[in-house]
Each structure stands twice: as C-alpha cells, then as structure tokens.
Amino acid sequence: MRNEDWKKISRLVSKRSLWMVHFCTGCGAMEMPPVMTSRYDMERFGMHAMATPRQADILLITGYLAVKTLKRVVQVYEQMQDPKYVIGFGSCTINGGMYWDSYNTIKDLSKYIPVDLYIAGCMPRPEAIMDAFLKLMDMIDKGEAIGWKKYRKYYDQYKRNQRMAFAYRLDEVKEIKEDDAK
Amino acid sequence: MMAQELFPQAQKIREGRIRIETTKDEVGTILRKLKENGYDHFVMLSCIDWINDGEFELVYHMWSYEYREHVMISIRVDRENPTMLSLRDIFPQIETYEREIHEMFGVNFIGNPRLGDFILEGWPHIPPMRKDFDTEKFVKDFYYKIPEVREE
Ligand code: SF4
Numbered sequence: 001m002r003n004e005d006w007k008k009i010s011r012l013v014s015k016r017s018l019w020m021v022h023f024c025t026g027c028g029a030m031e032m033p034p035v036m037t038s039r040y041d042m043e044r045f046g047m048h049a050m051a052t053p054r055q056a057d058i059l060l061i062t063g064y065l066a067v068k069t070l071k072r073v074v075q076v077y078e079q080m081q082d083p084k085y086v087i088g089f090g091s092c093t094i095n096g097g098m099y100w101d102s103y104n105t106i107k108d109l110s111k112y113i114p115v116d117l118y119i120a121g122c123m124p125r126p127e128a129i130m131d132a133f134l135k136l137m138d139m140i141d142k143g144e145a146i147g148w149k150k151y152r153k154y155y156d157q158y159k160r161n162q163r164m165a166f167a168y169r170l171d172e173v174k175e176i177k178e179d180d181a182k
Numbered sequence: 183m184m185a186q187e188l189f190p191q192a193q194k195i196r197e198g199r200i201r202i203e204t205t206k207d208e209v210g211t212i213l214r215k216l217k218e219n220g221y222d223h224f225v226m227l228s229c230i231d232w233i234n235d236g237e238f239e240l241v242y243h244m245w246s247y248e249y250r251e252h253v254m255i256s257i258r259v260d261r262e263n264p265t266m267l268s269l270r271d272i273f274p275q276i277e278t279y280e281r282e283i284h285e286m287f288g289v290n291f292i293g294n295p296r297l298g299d300f301i302l303e304g305w306p307h308i309p310p311m312r313k314d315f316d317t318e319k320f321v322k323d324f325y326y327k328i329p330e331v332r333e334e
Binding site for chain 2: 066067068071096100101102103104106107108110111114150154157158161164165166167168169
C-alpha cells in the first residue's frame, strides 16, 4: 500500500474517535452539557471528554478568552499531540462578539492559534454544535482540517502574536508593523 | 441593635437600605461594631471613580440576615495618591476585594501582602477601570492591530 492510502485509512479511523479536552471558557460552555449527555449524546459519534490534553484530539474554545486564559489555552494546545483540531464557538472567538471593546479579551482567535472551524451564534445551540462536529469529521476525512500543520509552518507568526497579547504592549505592535513595512 | 440605632449619622435610603458616609479612619470601627451587632455578612467592597472630584469612593457592603438590612459604608479617598488601610483582619474575604480594586483602580491597601497580579497578568498601562483609561481606543490600537497570520 502506498503512504497516501495509509493516511486515508488513518483519517477514516481517527475521525470516528475524537476525544475532546475538558476545558471550557466563556458562556458557550453552557451548551456542552446537553451535547455531552443523553439529550444529544455526542458519544454516538465516538466523541467524549478526556481529562488530559495529551490524550485528546479536539480543543473547543467555547467563548471569549481573557489574555490570562489564552496563556493556558496555548499551553494546552501545545501539549496536545498531532493531529489536533480546534473549534471556535460563537461570535466571541470570531471577532470579539459583545466583548468587542473589552480591554482584556482577545478579539480574533485565529491570530493566536489555528482554528479549523467556527460556529456562528451567541451562543450556538446544541444542534449547531452537532452540525459542526459532523462537518469537522467530514473535513478530517477529506484532509482539510490542517490547522495543526499551519501551526507548525507559521509557528513564528503565531508566537509573535501570542507574545504581543501577553505583554499588552502597543509599542511592540508598532515595532513589528514597521518591520513588516521594510 | 439595628444600624440606625448604632450610628445616628446613618441615612435610610429606603426600606432595608442604609448608607453611612464616614472617613477612612472610622471604617474599621464601624465594620467591627456592625459585625458584633448581627451584620455578620460582608457582601463586597466596591469602588467608584469620581474623576471630576478627584476622588475614589470605596463602599463596604454589609448584610444582616437577622434584620434583612443592607448597610453601605462609604468613604472617599484621594485620587492622586489613593491609599487605605487593609481591613482583612475583620473579614478575611476583604483581602480578595482589595486585590481586585488595587488592580482595577490602583488603590493601595496598606497591610495587604497580596497586592500583585490578580486577574490581569503584567498589565503595563494605567488601571483599566479608571475613567481616564480609554478602553475603546486601547482595543482599537492594540487588539485590532495585532497582525493576522499570513499564509504564503
Ligand atoms: S459568543 Fe456570546 S455566548 Fe459565546 S462567549 Fe461570547 S457572549 Fe458568551
């Protein structure tokens, strides 16, 4: 068998056993209990919550992130093994949502870690979450969920953005802008 | 004894709401006296920035389950050099509120050993809850200017 075929098989298998990190932030976490328990029962898709990031495949960012939380999220994300997938929940992860003018929440998650899929809504209903899970499986099957590869490839850019956010520094942002202009 | 009997200067705002305006030095005595007289729940400590007066207002909220009465003890501190004595020996939970107000408004609570990074880690600007901190400008100049990850 060729290497490509093996990859196909491994994707086919792994999309049916996605374990998620049990890490919730923001209000979107409120919609997880019905998804995890018998009402929507995500276990029928082979998904369940895992206590440690090293054994998990997906990271759900369930809402707004304070800079302090972002530090923890980055740490968790980096501890996860490849391949790993990130789903951003709700408008807060997309553009800041109703916290667009808060001094302490990041506005666009994809500047700091690669996001494979966003779910619209504030907050997304369990139906939307289930739909996103199916979509993610589909993307994995087709080999489109490549956020983890992006993180490796553009590691320095992600790290630069993370450093800027952690420092809350404006001048550092300007310096980098000037560097880019040169 | 109810708060109005203990302190003649207490104003009744409405049923179940009492406000006492006092000075920095007397807060400790008032809190202790209230604690001994059935007001044994320290609810919270809040802070208001009266920028035009050049003062911060600190409000100590107390509650009595016995009288079902909410007492607010209000003091003003100077905005330029805001200091206040820590009252963590009366109610230990005050320590946490003092940490928060130190971080958000920059009030220095003398005698609190844990005034340091709390919710914000390594915040280099003026405390963000002060009225002269322009949140919207900060967000636009900072978060929105962090560059997107460019893919080649
Ligand atoms: S998108 Fe809405 S529900 Fe989700 S974290 Fe933000 S404010 Fe909360």
